[in-house]
Amino acid sequence: MQKTRGSVAKVRIQIDLTKKRPRHVWLGFSEKDPTRGKWQIIEYEEVPPYCLYCKQQGHFVGTCPMKTRYEEFKERKEMEASNKGQDKQQST
Numbered sequence: 001m002q003k004t005r006g007s008v009a010k011v012r013i014q015i016d017l018t019k020k021r022p023r024h025v026w027l028g029f030s031e032k033d034p035t036r037g038k039w040q041i042i043e044y045e046e047v048p049p050y051c052l053y054c055k056q057q058g059h060f061v062g063t064c065p066m067k068t069r070y071e072e073f074k075e076r077k078e079m080e081a082s083n084k085g086q087d088k089q090q091s092t
């Protein structure tokens with residue numbers, strides 16, 4: 001508020017990793033006048049990686065072993081399906 005020192009406020013907070021994190025918060029300077037205040041941009045430090053695919057901490061969706069396995073499985077199924085389709089075409 002005094003603006004004599006440019007500084008950063010660090011706070012430790014608990015967040016829900018499955019939810020979108022707000023990029024800013026409203027800092028109200030007056031309880032009587034809610035329009036007095038300013039938007040404060042939030043920078044998150046050390047957010048633990050969380051996978052939205054398998055709902056586990058420790059990695060992101062891009063490197064999810066479960067998702068990779070599932071996609072390999074799906075690809076194989078699709079290949080098998082297309083091979084079967086080709087077999088049918090060849091036999092007719």
Ligand SMILES: [Zn+2]
Pocket residue numbers: 051052053054055056059060061063064065066067
């Ligand atoms: Zn995962």
